[in-house]
Amino acid sequence: MSRQQRLVPISLADLEHNAHTTMDLNALDYYRSGANDMQTLRDNQDAFSRLRLRPRILRDVSKVDTQIKLLGHSVGSPICIAPTAMQRLAHDAGEKATARAASRAKKCMILSSWSTTNAEDTISAGREIPVDDQTPGLPLFWFQVYVYKDRAMTETLVRRVEKAGYKALVITVDTPFLGRRLADVRNVFKLPPHMSIANFETKDSKVTMANVLDQPDNKLEAAANQVLKNQGDNNAAQGNNTKVVRQESSLAAYVVSQIDPTLNWKDIEWIRSITKLPIVVKGVLTAEDAKLAADAGCNGILVSNHGGRQLDGVLATIDALPEVLDAVKGRNVEVYLDGGVRKGTDVLKALALGAKAVFLGRPVLWGLAHDGEEGVALTLNLIQQEFELAMALAGCRQVTDITRDLVQYGADGRSKL
Numbered sequence: 001m002s003r004q005q006r007l008v009p010i011s012l013a014d015l016e017h018n019a020h021t022t023m024d025l026n027a028l029d030y031y032r033s034g035a036n037d038m039q040t041l042r043d044n045q046d047a048f049s050r051l052r053l054r055p056r057i058l059r060d061v062s063k064v065d066t067q068i069k070l071l072g073h074s075v076g077s078p079i080c081i082a083p084t085a086m087q088r089l090a091h092d093a094g095e096k097a098t099a100r101a102a103s104r105a106k107k108c109m110i111l112s113s114w115s116t117t118n119a120e121d122t123i124s125a126g127r128e129i130p131v132d133d134q135t136p137g138l139p140l141f142w143f144q145v146y147v148y149k150d151r152a153m154t155e156t157l158v159r160r161v162e163k164a165g166y167k168a169l170v171i172t173v174d175t176p177f178l179g180r181r182l183a184d185v186r187n188v189f190k191l192p193p194h195m196s197i198a199n200f201e202t203k204d205s206k207v208t209m210a211n212v213l214d215q216p217d218n219k220l221e222a223a224a225n226q227v228l229k230n231q232g233d234n235n236a237a238q239g240n241n242t243k244v245v246r247q248e249s250s251l252a253a254y255v256v257s258q259i260d261p262t263l264n265w266k267d268i269e270w271i272r273s274i275t276k277l278p279i280v281v282k283g284v285l286t287a288e289d290a291k292l293a294a295d296a297g298c299n300g301i302l303v304s305n306h307g308g309r310q311l312d313g314v315l316a317t318i319d320a321l322p323e324v325l326d327a328v329k330g331r332n333v334e335v336y337l338d339g340g341v342r343k344g345t346d347v348l349k350a351l352a353l354g355a356k357a358v359f360l361g362r363p364v365l366w367g368l369a370h371d372g373e374e375g376v377a378l379t380l381n382l383i384q385q386e387f388e389l390a391m392a393l394a395g396c397r398q399v400t401d402i403t404r405d406l407v408q409y410g411a412d413g414r415s416k417l
């Protein structure tokens with residue numbers, strides 16, 4: 001989309017349009033990009049359009065109730081906030097604004113471990129909003145964990161967020177390396193130097209990408225070379241002493257230097273052994289892995305392709321959802337979905353197929369860029385209102401009325417049901 005006029009936003013698409021007209025290109029490209037050809041990015045939304053609704057009529061829908069429980073905690077709606085890194089790139093109030101808007105809307109928020117506000121300050125901001133006796137579990141915050149090479153650091157972070165009041169750990173398992181987002185490579189994406197990866201900040205040192213990566217020793221070079229090597233650029237990465245011949249996204253280099261690509265199911269056991277919090281694995285796309293996750297005692301599965309930012313060409317999440325649900329049928333594990341959820345009818349379709357809840361990634365960032373806390377509140381309210389209207393028009397008074405017979409694939413029948 002080119003730089004056009006701002007709209008008075010009445011849909012999430014309008015908020016995205018406006019972000020495209022106002023945001024700085026380094027941040028906008030980082031937020032909007034998918035990996036490589038961005039096929040999966042597009043498919044996440046397109047796949048929702050391939051599903052058709054089968055509404056029921058004459059069911060008294062004068063009142064619609066969207067309240068549900070997530071891992072035992074009540075929330076006002078099955079629409080939740082996915083973890084997105086570095087929210088201060090969108091607005092100075094960053095994660096605090098998102099936390100306040102989430103609390104106001106009675107929605108669950110997952111905080112990214114690569115946030116620009118630390119876990120304690122973010123949850124405190126959410127708690128500034130007065131609670132409502134009707135939903136005693138609120139505010140509900142979960143914490144997203146990347147497992148770092150430094151296990152002691154990972155463990156310290158887990159203990160900190162448990163103490164701070166986060167109610168589940170969401171382990172992201174689709175990012176042993178960062179997917180290749182071409183715009184970020186071209187822009188040599190960097191976190192601006194005045195922002196920090198706040199969870200790793202100490203009294204004496206601020207962790208910025210610049211000070212982790214632009215250090216005089218060879219760490220950056222080694223990390224960047226590793227990225228290039230992973231991408232098959234042998235020219236750039238023959239041996240440890242080779243100079244970097246091409247610039248890279250700093251984020252990709254940072255990920256290589258910090259995140260542990262050896263991560264495997266044993267590590268999930270390890271996390272289980274260091275915390276009492278429920279564990280959600282984020283990034284499951286197949287029946288095989290869903291079974292393994294249930295076997296490993298995970299409490300939740302977030303069907304996600306990371307918003308099309310990791311492996312390009314995988315299934316749209318709404319297309320992967322049925323096999324995951326089939327695989328864990330009868331097991332004690334909640335299944336959620338993210339990716340391409342932009343409209344109330346998308347939420348209805350995901351729930352009809354069997355998802356317990358859905359998570360929004362980019363739309364929250366577009367709201368944040370629009371107007372900080374008020375902008376995120378607008379994102380959440382717009383899609384909440386659309387969802388309530390879609391429920392009513394489909395004949396659903398409460399979330400348990402949203403059943404599988406409400407959707408079919410395409411206009412020509414129900415072959416995949």
Ligand SMILES: Cc1cc2nc3c(=O)[nH]c(=O)nc-3n(C[C@H](O)[C@H](O)[C@H](O)COP(=O)(O)O)c2cc1C
Binds near residue numbers: 113339
């Ligand atoms: C800018 C951006 C940053 C993200 N950062 C993280 C992150 O730090 N951790 C994580 O697990 N997922 C991250 N994700 C993936 C989201 O949690 C989510 O899976 C995805 O955005 C959902 O798709 P949607 O943007 O189409 O709603 C990020 C996504 C975006 C767009």
Ligand SMILES: O=C(O)C(=O)c1ccccc1
Binds near residue numbers: 085251
């Ligand atoms: O940009 C992302 O999609 C992302 O998930 C991420 C991964 C590592 C560090 C920061 C963000």
